[in-house]
Amino acid sequence: MNEETTIDTQELGEKIVKVLKTIYDPEIPVDIYELGLIYDVFVNEEYEVKILMTLTSPNCPVAETLPVEVEEKVKSIDVLKDVEVEITFDPPWTQELMSEEAKLELGLL
Template identity: 80%
Template sequence: MEPEINMAELGEKIVEILKTIYDPEIPVDIYELGLIYDVFINEDREVKILMTLTSPNCPVAESLPLEVEDKVKSFSMIKDAEVEITFDPPWTQELMSDVAKLELGML
């Protein structure tokens, strides 16, 4: 029998993983940049991440979602992970956290 999993803690661990992934053009992690719109976790520990890119023509449009998927999947408590890209709503600088804005000298 598998141990009971605290979904809130699991969500926090996933956020920690997302904070290790950086946009190659902006020296801020994708979570603080506001590229992650939502993280869904079901009882089977399958994760779906809804994210965007800074623009539809982003040079890492192919590789960044795969990096996110691979890093989340590599966490032992996750059975599977899938990333869905959306541009609705489109990313704007207003989606960045204060941490990201401070890092970029915008505060």
């Protein structure tokens, strides 16, 4: 049995979250995961990933580049076969979605 077959989807999910925590919104010094921009991460048995995310606003200056960066960085995890990033504005992002850590970092607590 090789190493690839022993990776479970939960472990893979954690790896994906680690990668997401390296991506920052250029306007806010907090990573996109802590900001609450990642709504969901789906991983199936075929090692295909779908990430449902939002942006701080529909007019976000990185609307074109951020999803591409997310896709490319997550694709860097070797075992993944496919990564799809879907942007949604339902529900719209609000500061309530930020983690306590992010709120603290931005002086909102």
